[in-house]
Amino acid sequence: MAFATHFVTLTLLALLAWAANAQLSPTFYGTSCPNLQSIVRSVMIQAVNNEPRMGASILRLFFHDCFVNGCDGSILLDDTATFTGEKNAFPNQNSIRGTEVIDMIKTRVEAACNGTVSCADILALAARDGVFLLRGPSWTVPLGRRDARTASQSDANSQIPAPFSPLSTLISMFAAKGLSARDMTALSGGHTVGQARCTNFRTHIYNDTNIDPRFASIRRANCPTMGGDNNLAPLDIQTPNLFGNNYYQNLVSRRGLLHSDQELFNGGSQDALVRSYASNGGLFSNDFAAAMVRMSNISPLTGTNGEIRRNCKNVN
Structure with missing residues (x-):
């Protein structure tokens, strides 16, 4: 009986340890790398001051990482002769930006806390700071992710929502990641x-x-029917470098730049919420921050899974 009780106790302890490993914590590096967040913030301040767009680019990088097999830093891996990463998948090719900023942060973090902090966690923190530095909301980032040793170009091609997607597809693709329509x-x-x-x-x-005809005419001036594929236009025509609720006001006015943007306000299930965000910036900011935390919890590698990469571009 004593042996049985001891066995049950060990089993419960093992289960509790597994549960603890499976959960992220904002204090994960509290003793092992106490200056982590200040290091990330200092590099992001420099990067956004040099180019405000970088805040948006890092946010997009994080989104594209999390939507492919979880927030595991897989998007940061370079292709090699024997390894195919995600950088050249259709949603990322010639468009993802900011990996050099993550590399710079990683170099400084390694100097302070060698072999301790994952690239996945650095990216999660950098995305939060990029939004905040563009006058958006901040949030507490749960930490403790580990880095993937693999990547999937095919999953990047199929799991990242396309800018041409209809509303039903957008809702189902987010639902597949455990995220609601809201x-x-x-x-x-x-x-x-x-x-x-x-x-x-x-x-x-x-x-x-x-689409508003005048808005369409403005955008056509820099986007011909043939050629100019890489010509850029601001997603928010009013304040492309300031985080706020103008995006939703634009949707109500039929000035969404992407088809998938305007699908959120096109006589469908999200129209009322778009109107709410358009009129209440605080509501949007609160919901965005909460949704970012939920997104950052998509299938993280924890415990002994994955690794802590020394260089974000390559597996150890």
Whole structure:
């Protein structure tokens, strides 16, 4: 009986340890790397001061990481002769930006806390700081992710929502990641900052009818029917470098740049929420921050899974 009791106790302890490992904590590096967040913030301040768009680029990098097999830093891995990463998947090719900023942060973190902090956690913190530095909300980032040793170009091609997606597809793709339609609409508000390439909005400005004609005309001037695929336009025509609720006001006025943007306000289930965000910036900010925390919890590697990469571009 004593042996049985001891066995049950050990089993319970093992289960409790597993549960603890499976959960992220904002104080994960409290003793092992106490200066982590100040290091990340200092590099992000420099990066955003040099180029405000970088805040949006890091946010997009984090989104594209989390939507492919969880927030595991897999998007940061370079292709090699024997390894195919995600950087050249269709949603990322010639468009993801900011990996050099993550590399710079990683170098400084390694100097302070060698072999301790994952690239996945650095990216999560940098995304939060990028939003905050563009006058957006802040939030407490749960930490303790480990880095993937693998990546999937095919999953990046199939799991990241496309700018041409209809509302039903957007809702189902977010639901597949455990995120609600409200989360999806709030997270789409990340398009209040940043730029998009002509190839991603050409069809919307030339073929769609749910678009303000004058806005379409303005965008066509820099996005011809042929060529100019990489010409850029602001996702938020009013304040592309300031985080706020203008994105939703633009949707109500039918000035969403991407087809997938305008789908949020096109006679469908999200119209009322878009109107609420358009009129209440505080509501949007609160929902966005909460949705970012939920997104950051998608399938993290914890415990002994994965690794702590020494260089974010390559597995150890």
